[in-house]
Amino acid sequence: MINRHIINPNINYDGYSRSDLDSLINRWKSLLYSKGARKGDVVALAIMTVNVNHVAAVFACAELGLKLFLFSRPLSRETLHAT
Numbered sequence: 001m002i003n004r005h006i007i008n009p010n011i012n013y014d015g016y017s018r019s020d021l022d023s024l025i026n027r028w029k030s031l032l033y034s035k036g037a038r039k040g041d042v043v044a045l046a047i048m049t050v051n052v053n054h055v056a057a058v059f060a061c062a063e064l065g066l067k068l069f070l071f072s073r074p075l076s077r078e079t080l081h082a083t
Helices: 018-034 052-064 077-082
Strands: 042-047 067-072
Touching: 018 052, 042 052, 052 067
Parallel strands: 042 067
Antiparallel strands: none
């Protein structure tokens, strides 16, 4: 099972400590659960720039047992068809 315990406890992600990241994961889990997300449900997450909230959302989905689709923006107009 993928969960937050695989994250290095000494991580410093753009000024956020491990305890900050834990809080954000819990916030995302609470939000997802309150909106009706349950184990096995599918969640689509659009990530245009990776930041601490996106990392927390991915781990929250993993801990809730959700299936996750990650969308990203095209790298360029020429690669739009492959995105």
